[in-house]
Amino acid sequence: MNRHLWTAAGLGVLLLAGCGLSGGGARQPSEPAGNSLTVWFPGTNKTEIDLVTGTIVPKFEKETGTKVSVTFLDWHDLSTKLNAAFAAGTAPDVFGHGPAAVADFVANDRLEPLTPYVGKLSQQDRDDLANALPGGRVGGTQYLIPLSMQGNLIAYRPGDFTKAGLDPDKPPATWEAVSEAAKKLTKRDGGKVTHAGLLLPSQPIGRQQTFAGLLGSAGGDQLSADGKQVTFDSPAGVKALEYFIAAYQGPEAVANQLGASYVDLPVAQQPLVTGDASMTVLAPQTIQQIVRAKPELDIRVMPVPKFEGAERGIALGGAGPGLMINKDSAQKELAWKFISYMISKGTSVEYTEGIGAIPARVSAIESDYVKNSPVVQAFLQQAGNFRPNPNVRGWTQIRDVMGKHLERALNKKVGAEEALRQAAAEVDTILKNG
Amino acid sequence: MSTLVEARPGTSTGHRAPRTRRGSRRWVGVLFVLPAALYLICFQLVPVLYGLVLSFTRYSPLSRSGPQPVGVANYTRLLSSPEFGQALLVTGRYVLIVLPFTVVIALGLAMLARRPFRGVGLFRSALYVPHIVSLTTVSMVWLWIYSQHGLVNQILAVLGLSEQSWLLEESSALNAASVMRIWKALGANMVLLLAGLQSIPTVLYEAAVDGAGRWAVFRHVTLPGLRPMLTYVVAMDIVFLAQGFAEIFVLTKGGPLGSTTTVNYLIYTEAFQYNRFGSASAMAFVLFAFIVAFSFLAIRGVSGRRS
Amino acid sequence: MNRTALAIASFLVIMPFLWMVSLAFTPEEDAFGTGSLIPAQPTTDNFVTAFADADLGRALLNSTVVTVVAVLANCLAAVAAGYAFAMLPFRGSTPLFYALVSTAAIPVSVTLIPLFLMAKSMPLAGGNDLAGTGGTGLLDTLGGVVLPYLVLPMNIFLARQYFSTADPHLAEAARMDGAGEWLVFRRVYFPLARPLVTVIAIFSFTAVWDDFLWPLVITSSQETQTVQLALARFLSTGNVQYGPLMAGAVLVTLPVIAVFLFNQRSFISGLTDGSVKG
Incomplete structure (x- = not known):
C-alpha cells in the first residue's frame, strides 16, 4: 500500500473533520438575538414533534417575527440535560416537565413565578383552564402551565x-x-x-x-x-x-x-x-x-x-406535563407569549388531539376531537375524580x-x-x- | 507480512544500551506520553478530582449556592446504608457471573476464528455485532425475548417446561441481565484475544509440535503467550462490568426488590434523579476503591507475578 | 468442525440482531405481534420514516466526522503513550500510567457535569475569551462532542500490554543506524503493531459511535446531533416507534460492521505464517 497516499488521505480527512468540528452548531445561544427563544419539550412523541415543529412553531414565528429553537427530550434524559445546563447557566428560556418536578426547581429559585402572567389572561381563558392550572402551583404560586390533563x-x-x-x-x-x-x-x-x-x-x-x-x-x-x-x-x-x-x-x-x-x-x-x-x-x-x-x-x-x-x-x-420559564431567561415576555400561544384555544385542542391526551381546556368538550372519541369523553367525564401526586x-x-x-x-x-x-x-x- | 514476534529469539532478557543513550531515551519517553497525558490530565483526571472534592460536599447542580462542605458525612452515610451494601453485593455478584463466562467463551471463539478460511470474516463480524448495536434499541428485543410470550418461554413450551417471568423474579433477574451482558461483551473480548493470539511466536508452536497433544500445546504455548492480552481483557471487563448500568436500566430498572440494583445504578439515580451529586460522587469513589482492589487481585492472578 | 461450531455460535449471537432487522421491515402495529422472524407483510416504510423524521443523513455525517477524529487521535496518541510506558519508561512513568488508566474506573455520572463546564469554558472557542468566558465554548459543536474520546485511557493500557511482549532487540539495529526514538517507533514498532492499531481503531470507533449520554448533554441543535441521538427520537417512553427505531438502528450499525469486516483481516493468526497449516 502506498504510504504517501495514506498520509495524504489522512491529512485530508483531518482537515475536513477540523472544519466540521469548528463549525457545528448553527445557533449561538450566547448571543440571544433580541427575538430568539430556546424551548425544551419533555417527551419524544412523534405526533407531538410533527405538530409542534411543523405547525405550531412556524405559525408562532410568523405571527411574532421571532425565531424559536425547540428540542425534544425523552423523559429520563430530561433531568440529565437540565442539570448540566443549569450548572453551566445555559438552561433554555422555556422548558417542560411534569408537575411533580416543579417543587424542586422552585426550591432552587430556578423558575419565574407565572401568577402575574396568568393574571393577564382573560377571565374566560382562566375559567376554561380551571381544571389544569391548580396542578402547576406550588405554595399558591403558579409556576407551570399544564398543556394537557392526564x-x-x-x-x-x-x-x-x-x-x-x-x-x-x-x-x-x-x-x-x-x-x-x-x-x-x-x-x-x-x-x-x-x-x-x-x-x-x-x-x-x-x-x-x-x-x-x-x-x-x-x-x-x-x-x-x-x-x-x-x-x-x-x-x-x-x-x-x-x-x-x-x-x-x-x-x-x-x-x-x-x-x-x-x-x-x-x-x-x-x-x-x-x-x-x-x-x-x-x-x-x-x-x-x-x-x-x-x-x-x-x-x-x-x-x-x-x-x-x-x-x-x-x-x-390531574394536570399533565407543562411549560415553565427559566428565571434567568432574558426573554421572559417572549417566553410567556410562546406559552400563552401553546394554551390558546385552537392550539391547545390541536396539541392534545395530536398527542392523544385529555384536553387542558374545559371548552374542548365541544371539539371534534372529543366528540369523535368515546375514550376521551370517558376521561373528561371523570376529570373531577382525578387527583395529582x-x-x-x-x-x-x-x-x-x-x-x-x-x-x-x-x-x-x-x-x-x-x-x-x-x-x-x-x-x-x-x-x-x- | 512479518510480525514483531517472529524475529524474537525465544526469551529476551537483559538488554543494555549505553548509558548516555538511555538517559536521553528517558526524555523521549516523556515526549511520547506527553500528548495523551496532558489531554487525560485535563479532561479525565481534573473532572475526577473535581468529583472527589464534590464527594465531601452537598451539591445540587440546580442550586444557586454551589457545593456546601459537609466533611465525610456522605461517606459515613454510605457505611450505614443497607441499600448501598446490597448494591455492592449485587455488583460483585454481577461481575463474578459475567466475567468467567465472557472470557472463557470469547477465548473459545477466538481459538475457533483465529485461522483464516473462507467466510471467517463474516463469522467474526457476526460475533462482533452485539458490541456495536445500540444497546437501548437491542434491549427492546431482549425485553421481548424474556417476556411472558417471548422466545425463551416459547422454547420452554416446546420442551414441555412451564414459563418463567425471567426479569420479574428475584432469583432470575440478575442472571437474565448477565446473559445479555455476556452476549454484549463477547465480541470485544474475542477481538482482543484474536489480536493477542497473533502475537504468539510461531516458532514456539513449531517447537511444541513434536509429540505434544492439543491440550498441552494450549496450556504450555497458547495460554502463556496470551497472558498479557488476557490480563488486559480481565482488567477491562472488571472495570466496565463493575460500572454496569445501561443494561440494568433498560431491562429491570434495578428490580425486583433491588436484586439488580448495581452501585452505578444507584449513582445515576442519586445524581440525576435526586440531584445529590455529593453523595453520588462518594458512592463513585467507594466503587472506585473496590474496582481497583479487585482488578489488582485479578491481574495478579492472571499474569502470575507482574502487573 | 471449527467452521460448524463457529457457524452455530455466530447464529446464536446474531439472533437478536436478526430480530431487529425483522422488526425494521414490520409494519408499526404488528411489532412483536407474532413470534415469527419473517414479517407477514414486509414493508420498507420504516426506513423512509427513519430518514425523514430523524434526519439520519445529517446524524450519520456528524457521527462519521467525530468518529474519524477520535479514531485517529487514539491510534496515534494512545498507541504512542502505551509504547513509551512499555518500552521507554522514565522516572515516575508507572504512577503516571496508573493515574491515567484508573480514571476509567470512575462512572461517567460523576465526571459528566465537570466536563460539561470545561467544554463551556474552553478558551477561545465559541466566542470565549482567553479566560474561557463570554461565550458558549464547545457547547453544541462537534468539537465538544468529540472532546471526551480523543484518548480513551483503556487504550493506553491495551497498547502497553501489547508492547510489553515486543522484542526490545528490534530497536537495537535501528538505533545502531543512528535512528532517533521517534523513527524507531514509526519505522519498526508501529508497523508491526497492526493488530493492536486495528483493535484500538475498532474500539474507539464503537465507543464514539455508540455513546449517548455525552452527546445528549453537549448538543442541543439538530445540526450537531449524532446517530444515537437521532434514534432516541423514536424511543419515547411508553410510545416507542419500533419500526423506524429498528430500521434506523440497523442502518447505523451497517457502517460499523463494514469497517470491522474490512479491518478484521489483520487478525491473521501467527500460526498460518509458519509451517503449521490449519
Missing part, C-alpha cells in the same frame, strides 16, 4: 365480560365489585394465573400510582394538605395496599406478572390485545392506540370505582421510597401495615430534610 382508568374487553356472564354495559362501580368481576374473568392453571381478570400497574413508578389511586378511593391521602406530614400510613392506606396485594397474591389472585411494565408495551403486546387480561389500568394515549389498531375488540373505559362506604372513587391524574420538594425520591416498600409488601416480604409504617418513617425524613 389520568389512568380501567379499560376492559366487553367480549370477555359477556363470556363470563357479566354485563359489559354495567361495569362494576366499586373496587369490591371489580374484584368479584375479576375473579370471574381470571383463568388459572394449577395455582398460576394464566389469564388476568384485572391488571394494576406494579412496575416501580406504577405501583406508587396504583397505591395512590386505591388510597384516594378508600378516603385516604398520601400527604397532608400542606405537604408536611405523611398520611398514607392510615387505615385507608392499609385497606388500599391489602387490596393491591390480594390482586397479585394468594389463591384468589386475579393478576399475574407482578412488576411487569405492561403500560409501556407496544400495542400488539398489550395484555388487552393479546387476550392475556380482561381489565387493565391504562392512560388515554395507550387506550386510543389500541382502539385505533384493534377496533374489533370494542375496548371500553369504566368510571373510577370507589371502595364501599367511601365518598367517591379517586384515580391518579403532591407537589413537594424531593417528590421523585419520595415516590421511589414508597415504591420500594410497596414492592416488599406486594412480594409478601412484610405485611401491609408494617410496610407503610417503614415507608412513612423514611418519607418523613425526606420531608424534614428537604
Whole structure:
C-alpha cells in the first residue's frame, strides 16, 4: 500500500473533520438575538414533534417575527440535560416537565413565578383552564402551565365480560365489585394465573400510582394538605395496599406478572390485545392506540370505582406535563407569549388531539376531537375524580421510597401495615430534610 | 507480512544500551506520553478530582449556592446504608457471573476464528455485532425475548417446561441481565484475544509440535503467550462490568426488590434523579476503591507475578 | 468442525440482531405481534420514516466526522503513550500510567457535569475569551462532542500490554543506524503493531459511535446531533416507534460492521505464517 497516499488521505480527512468540528452548531445561544427563544419539550412523541415543529412553531414565528429553537427530550434524559445546563447557566428560556418536578426547581429559585402572567389572561381563558392550572402551583404560586390533563382508568374487553356472564354495559362501580368481576374473568392453571381478570400497574413508578389511586378511593391521602406530614400510613392506606396485594397474591389472585411494565408495551403486546387480561389500568394515549389498531375488540373505559362506604372513587391524574420559564431567561415576555400561544384555544385542542391526551381546556368538550372519541369523553367525564401526586420538594425520591416498600409488601416480604409504617418513617425524613 | 514476534529469539532478557543513550531515551519517553497525558490530565483526571472534592460536599447542580462542605458525612452515610451494601453485593455478584463466562467463551471463539478460511470474516463480524448495536434499541428485543410470550418461554413450551417471568423474579433477574451482558461483551473480548493470539511466536508452536497433544500445546504455548492480552481483557471487563448500568436500566430498572440494583445504578439515580451529586460522587469513589482492589487481585492472578 | 461450531455460535449471537432487522421491515402495529422472524407483510416504510423524521443523513455525517477524529487521535496518541510506558519508561512513568488508566474506573455520572463546564469554558472557542468566558465554548459543536474520546485511557493500557511482549532487540539495529526514538517507533514498532492499531481503531470507533449520554448533554441543535441521538427520537417512553427505531438502528450499525469486516483481516493468526497449516 502506498504510504504517501495514506498520509495524504489522512491529512485530508483531518482537515475536513477540523472544519466540521469548528463549525457545528448553527445557533449561538450566547448571543440571544433580541427575538430568539430556546424551548425544551419533555417527551419524544412523534405526533407531538410533527405538530409542534411543523405547525405550531412556524405559525408562532410568523405571527411574532421571532425565531424559536425547540428540542425534544425523552423523559429520563430530561433531568440529565437540565442539570448540566443549569450548572453551566445555559438552561433554555422555556422548558417542560411534569408537575411533580416543579417543587424542586422552585426550591432552587430556578423558575419565574407565572401568577402575574396568568393574571393577564382573560377571565374566560382562566375559567376554561380551571381544571389544569391548580396542578402547576406550588405554595399558591403558579409556576407551570399544564398543556394537557392526564389520568389512568380501567379499560376492559366487553367480549370477555359477556363470556363470563357479566354485563359489559354495567361495569362494576366499586373496587369490591371489580374484584368479584375479576375473579370471574381470571383463568388459572394449577395455582398460576394464566389469564388476568384485572391488571394494576406494579412496575416501580406504577405501583406508587396504583397505591395512590386505591388510597384516594378508600378516603385516604398520601400527604397532608400542606405537604408536611405523611398520611398514607392510615387505615385507608392499609385497606388500599391489602387490596393491591390480594390482586397479585394468594389463591384468589386475579393478576399475574407482578412488576411487569405492561403500560409501556407496544400495542400488539398489550395484555388487552393479546387476550392475556380482561381489565387493565391504562392512560388515554395507550387506550386510543389500541382502539385505533384493534377496533374489533370494542375496548371500553369504566368510571373510577370507589371502595364501599367511601365518598367517591379517586384515580391518579390531574394536570399533565407543562411549560415553565427559566428565571434567568432574558426573554421572559417572549417566553410567556410562546406559552400563552401553546394554551390558546385552537392550539391547545390541536396539541392534545395530536398527542392523544385529555384536553387542558374545559371548552374542548365541544371539539371534534372529543366528540369523535368515546375514550376521551370517558376521561373528561371523570376529570373531577382525578387527583395529582403532591407537589413537594424531593417528590421523585419520595415516590421511589414508597415504591420500594410497596414492592416488599406486594412480594409478601412484610405485611401491609408494617410496610407503610417503614415507608412513612423514611418519607418523613425526606420531608424534614428537604 | 512479518510480525514483531517472529524475529524474537525465544526469551529476551537483559538488554543494555549505553548509558548516555538511555538517559536521553528517558526524555523521549516523556515526549511520547506527553500528548495523551496532558489531554487525560485535563479532561479525565481534573473532572475526577473535581468529583472527589464534590464527594465531601452537598451539591445540587440546580442550586444557586454551589457545593456546601459537609466533611465525610456522605461517606459515613454510605457505611450505614443497607441499600448501598446490597448494591455492592449485587455488583460483585454481577461481575463474578459475567466475567468467567465472557472470557472463557470469547477465548473459545477466538481459538475457533483465529485461522483464516473462507467466510471467517463474516463469522467474526457476526460475533462482533452485539458490541456495536445500540444497546437501548437491542434491549427492546431482549425485553421481548424474556417476556411472558417471548422466545425463551416459547422454547420452554416446546420442551414441555412451564414459563418463567425471567426479569420479574428475584432469583432470575440478575442472571437474565448477565446473559445479555455476556452476549454484549463477547465480541470485544474475542477481538482482543484474536489480536493477542497473533502475537504468539510461531516458532514456539513449531517447537511444541513434536509429540505434544492439543491440550498441552494450549496450556504450555497458547495460554502463556496470551497472558498479557488476557490480563488486559480481565482488567477491562472488571472495570466496565463493575460500572454496569445501561443494561440494568433498560431491562429491570434495578428490580425486583433491588436484586439488580448495581452501585452505578444507584449513582445515576442519586445524581440525576435526586440531584445529590455529593453523595453520588462518594458512592463513585467507594466503587472506585473496590474496582481497583479487585482488578489488582485479578491481574495478579492472571499474569502470575507482574502487573 | 471449527467452521460448524463457529457457524452455530455466530447464529446464536446474531439472533437478536436478526430480530431487529425483522422488526425494521414490520409494519408499526404488528411489532412483536407474532413470534415469527419473517414479517407477514414486509414493508420498507420504516426506513423512509427513519430518514425523514430523524434526519439520519445529517446524524450519520456528524457521527462519521467525530468518529474519524477520535479514531485517529487514539491510534496515534494512545498507541504512542502505551509504547513509551512499555518500552521507554522514565522516572515516575508507572504512577503516571496508573493515574491515567484508573480514571476509567470512575462512572461517567460523576465526571459528566465537570466536563460539561470545561467544554463551556474552553478558551477561545465559541466566542470565549482567553479566560474561557463570554461565550458558549464547545457547547453544541462537534468539537465538544468529540472532546471526551480523543484518548480513551483503556487504550493506553491495551497498547502497553501489547508492547510489553515486543522484542526490545528490534530497536537495537535501528538505533545502531543512528535512528532517533521517534523513527524507531514509526519505522519498526508501529508497523508491526497492526493488530493492536486495528483493535484500538475498532474500539474507539464503537465507543464514539455508540455513546449517548455525552452527546445528549453537549448538543442541543439538530445540526450537531449524532446517530444515537437521532434514534432516541423514536424511543419515547411508553410510545416507542419500533419500526423506524429498528430500521434506523440497523442502518447505523451497517457502517460499523463494514469497517470491522474490512479491518478484521489483520487478525491473521501467527500460526498460518509458519509451517503449521490449519
